[in-house]
Amino acid sequence: MVPSSSRPPFAIKINCDGAFNSSCSLAAFGVIARDCGGKAPIWRVGRVVVSSAVSVEAWALRIACSTAMEMNYPRVIFDLCQKLISCINDSKRPCPWEISSVVEDIKAWAQSRRWSFIWCNREKNQVAHWLASSCLGRNLLSLTGCIPPGLLPLLAFDVPEDFGLVYLGMLVDLLNL
Numbered sequence: 001m002v003p004s005s006s007r008p009p010f011a012i013k014i015n016c017d018g019a020f021n022s023s024c025s026l027a028a029f030g031v032i033a034r035d036c037g038g039k040a041p042i043w044r045v046g047r048v049v050v051s052s053a054v055s056v057e058a059w060a061l062r063i064a065c066s067t068a069m070e071m072n073y074p075r076v077i078f079d080l081c082q083k084l085i086s087c088i089n090d091s092k093r094p095c096p097w098e099i100s101s102v103v104e105d106i107k108a109w110a111q112s113r114r115w116s117f118i119w120c121n122r123e124k125n126q127v128a129h130w131l132a133s134s135c136l137g138r139n140l141l142s143l144t145g146c147i148p149p150g151l152l153p154l155l156a157f158d159v160p161e162d163f164g165l166v167y168l169g170m171l172v173d174l175l176n177l
Contacts, residue, residue, distance in 0.1 A: 011035075011075040011076065011077050011116075012033055012034070012035055012068065012071075012073040012075065012076045012077070013033070013034055013035075013076075013077050013079065014031065014032070014033045014034075014064045014067065014068060014076055014077070014078050014079070015031070015032050015064075015078075015079045015120065015124075015125050015127060015128040016029065016030065016031045016032075016057075016060035016061050016063065016064040016078070016079075016080070016128050017029070017030050017057070017060055017081075017125055017128035017129045017131070017132045018030075018053065018055075018056030018057045018059065018060045018132050019056070019129075019132040019133045019135070019136040020050070020052070020053040020055075020056050020136075021136060022053075025049050025050060025051060026047060026049060026136065027047065027048050027049070027050045027053075027055070027056035027059070027136065028045065028046065028047045028048070028056070028132045028133070028135035028136035029044075029045065029046055029048065029056055029059055029060035029063055029131075029132050029135070030043070030044075030045050030060065030127070030128040030129065030130065030131025030132035030133075030134075030135060031043060031044040031045075031060060031063050031064045031067055031128060031131070032127050032128050032131065033064070033067055033068070033071070033073075042067065042071065043131060044063055044064075044067055045131050045132070045134075045135040046063070046135065047135060047136070050098075051098055052096075052098055054083055054084075054096055054098070054099055055098050055099055056132075057080075057081055057083065057084055057099075058084060058087075058099035058102040058103060059102065060128070060132065061078065061080060061084055061102070061106060062102050062105065062106060064078055065078075065106050065109055065110075065115075068113075068115070069109065069113075074114060075114045075115075076113070076114070076115045076116070077115075077116045077118060078115065078116070078117045078118070079118060079119075079120030079124065079125060080117055080118070080119065080120060081119075081120070081125075082119055083096075084099075084103075084117070085117055085118070085119050087099065087103045088103060088106060088107060088110075088117045089117055
């Protein structure tokens with residue numbers, strides 16, 4: 001694993017998030033991958049049955065890692081919630097039992113790859129959160145290949161700060177089409 005630091009150029013940024021309905025243990029995940037300029041979004045959504053909110057967060061990260069491996073990205077930065085960061089980056093801190101096997105898989109995959117796991121505040125994870133929440137409420141799986149209209153305004157707020165203006169310009173061009 002690569003220690004978390006500032007974002008290197010030519011890295012792929014992957015955000016992931018989960019949404020959990022405790023009354024029925026139904027959950028959904030959202031994953032979005034973009035290059036350092038915010039271009040070429042690749043996104044994944046899905047539903048799973050899990051026992052807790054942290055379980056769906058771990059599941060979302062597993063899908064994010066699978067996406068990175070599937071796309072054969074050379075350098076990846078995963079923006080995560082604090083609980084997952086602690087489990088992945090701190091080998092002395094025990095993980096909740098319900099996510100320990102998923103976390104161990106992710107650590108094993110990361111050993112031979114240039115992956116960084118860094119904390120991301122909720123404001124910078126709006127796109128993945130929107131995907132997960134929307135998938136929990138309705139089926140987004142049929143929208144593969146197009147960006148849902150409700151997602152467009154959030155994209156500008158969810159890119160690295162140093163590329164935000166470039167991406168915002170691209171978003172304005174897209175909206176003016």
